[in-house]
Amino acid sequence: MAIISIPDVAPAKLAEHCGFFAREGLKIRWTEIRGSSDAVPGLASGDTHVALWNYVTGYAVEDRQPGLARLIADAYQAENDCFLLMVRKDSPIQSLADLKSNGTGDKITIGVGTFKSVSTLTTESTLRLAGVTADDITFVQVPLPQMAAAVQNRRVDVGWMTEPFITFFKKQYGGRLLEDVATAGTSQWPIAGWAVGTKWADAHPDLVARFQRALARGQELAARDDSTVKKILPSYAHIDEETAHSIALGSFPTTLNPTRLQRVADAMEEFSRGKSEADKYLTKPIDASKLLWHAPGSASTSPTSPLGATS
Numbered sequence: 430m431a432i433i434s435i436p437d438v439a440p441a442k443l444a445e446h447c448g449f450f451a452r453e454g455l456k457i458r459w460t461e462i463r464g465s466s467d468a469v470p471g472l473a474s475g476d477t478h479v480a481l482w483n484y485v486t487g488y489a490v491e492d493r494q495p496g497l498a499r500l501i502a503d504a505y506q507a508e509n510d511c512f513l514l515m516v517r518k519d520s521p522i523q524s525l526a527d528l529k530s531n532g533t534g535d536k537i538t539i540g541v542g543t544f545k546s547v548s549t550l551t552t553e554s555t556l557r558l559a560g561v562t563a564d565d566i567t568f569v570q571v572p573l574p575q576m577a578a579a580v581q582n583r584r585v586d587v588g589w590m591t592e593p594f595i596t597f598f599k600k601q602y603g604g605r606l607l608e609d610v611a612t613a614g615t616s617q618w619p620i621a622g623w624a625v626g627t628k629w630a631d632a633h634p635d636l637v638a639r640f641q642r643a644l645a646r647g648q649e650l651a652a653r654d655d656s657t658v659k660k661i662l663p664s665y666a667h668i669d670e671e672t673a674h675s676i677a678l679g680s681f682p683t684t685l686n687p688t689r690l691q692r693v694a695d696a697m698e699e700f701s702r703g704k705s706e707a708d709k710y711l712t713k714p715i716d717a718s719k720l721l722w723h724a725p726g727s728a729s730t731s732p733t734s735p736l737g738a739t740s
Contacts, residue, residue, distance in 0.1 A: 431460045431468040431480035434666045436592060437505035437621045438481060439658040440681055442665055444647030453639035459665075463572065464543055465621075466490075472498050472626035479640065482624035484693040485547045488715045498624040499722030500690075501637060502644050503682040507611035507618040510677035512551060513595055514539070514610060515588050517580055518603040522587065525559035525608055528566055540571035540585035545710050547620060548589040550693075551610040553700050558613060563700075577602060592676040593668045600672075611679075619690050620679065625722060634724040651681040687718035 432438045444450055445457055460477065462468055465486035471477025473494075481504060490497055516522050528537045541548035553563050571579045573591065577598035580588040587607060590598060598604035611618050623644065630637050651658050655678050662673040682689075694717050697710035706712065 430457055431462045431471060431477045432665075433462060433464065433481055436511075436658060436662065436666070436676070436678055438665065439661050440504070440647035440651040441623075441644055442647075442661045443650050443657055444643045446661060446664075447647065447650070449643040449646045450640075453643045455636075455639055455643060464546075466543070468624075469494075469497070472624065472629075475626055475629040478625060478629060478636075480624050481621055483547050483621040484619050484690060485545070485550055485697060485710065487622070487624060487720065488694050488697055488717075489545060489710060491715055491720055492711045492713060496627055498720075499627050499630060500622045500685065500720050501625050501630070501641055501722050502623040502648070503619070503685045503690075504622045504648075505620040506680045506682050507551075507615065507620055508677075508679045509609060509611060511595075511679045512589070512591050512609070512611045512618075514552065514555070514607040515577075515580060515590050515595065515598055515604045516586065516607045517583075518605050520586065520605065522607060525556060525561055528556065528587070529559070529561045530565040536565065536567045537587065538567045538569045538585040540569050540576050540579050540588040542571070542573045542576075542589065544568060544570055545708070547618075550696055550700060550710065551615050551618060552589055554615050554696060555608055555610045555613070577604065580604065592678070593662075593666065593672050596672055596676045614696075617680075619682075619693050622685070622690075627722065630722050631725050637722070638724070645683070648681050648683055652683050655681075685721060687721055690717040690720075693717070 450457055465481060465483045468477055468480035469490060472480055530536050539552060549568055569585050571585060573594055576588040576590050577594055579585050581602045625637060658678060659673045662668060663670050694715040698714055701709035701711050
């Protein structure tokens with residue numbers, strides 16, 4: 430499994446900790462990656478069986494390499510206070526309106542994890558509410574673990590942050606909230622799911638089904654009681670127990686619903702309009718329902734079926 434050390438992964442770690450994978454006869458080998466795009470070669474070759482897959486990256490891969498990967502389970506959904514635009518405590522920036530370019534001087538810089546990602550997409554959607562567009566600002570790529578320092582040291586004016594880096598920035602530097610990017614049009618925004626390489630999954634449907642069952646139990650546990658998530662985080666997310674217990678969490682969906690996931694694909698298409706080919710999120714529309722894996726010879730995954738279940 431290719432993972433990133435963030436809260437999205439907690440249900441899978443819970444599934445291992447509670448023996449759910451072992452009961453299905455599975456042993457997990459974890460590989461830490463920097464972002465979902467790092468998992469593409471492994472999924473293509475079959476060396477990586479399952480990867481944490483943020484939906485923006487997933488749809489972009491489908492746009493350019495159709496059929497390479499398919500979704501088998503949902504993972505994480507944004508909630509209030511867990512994806513934020515942050516500034517220094519002494520920053521002159523007080524509102525999103527302050528980001529609008531006046532056509533002279535340098536543009537405000539916003540640090541994001543990667544270009545054409547969930548960070549840029551949710552930022553663009555949020556900026557639009559204040560009449561600000563991507564043309565008014567400059568995105569700067571900064572690894573998320575370095576984002577707090579980048580903002581504090583004035584490498585960027587604004588930083589897109591997620592946990593646990595939000596809590597670190599507040600505690601270490603007194604960082605200040607500028608705007609929550611998971612509100613209004615991006616409220617309860619689908620963030621990430623679990624993907625498999627299509628060729629490998631089609632050749633090993635029994636393994637996939639066993640994995641889905643075990644993961645679903647971990648996901649249900651996380652959804653029912655987020656204290657279990659905060660307890661497991663220090664074991665893999667490189668944070669201490671105090672930080673883990675103070676962070677704001679998103680939610681852990683227990684159904685794989687393509688209607689909900691379509692929101693991301695539609696937003697990517699919308700914010701691609703008028704951009705150069707190099708800057709587009711997508712070059713063509715994506716139908717999220719076609720990205721859900723189902724065993725060869727079976728029907729498609731139902732929008733209302735339990736997480737990962739196929740019929």
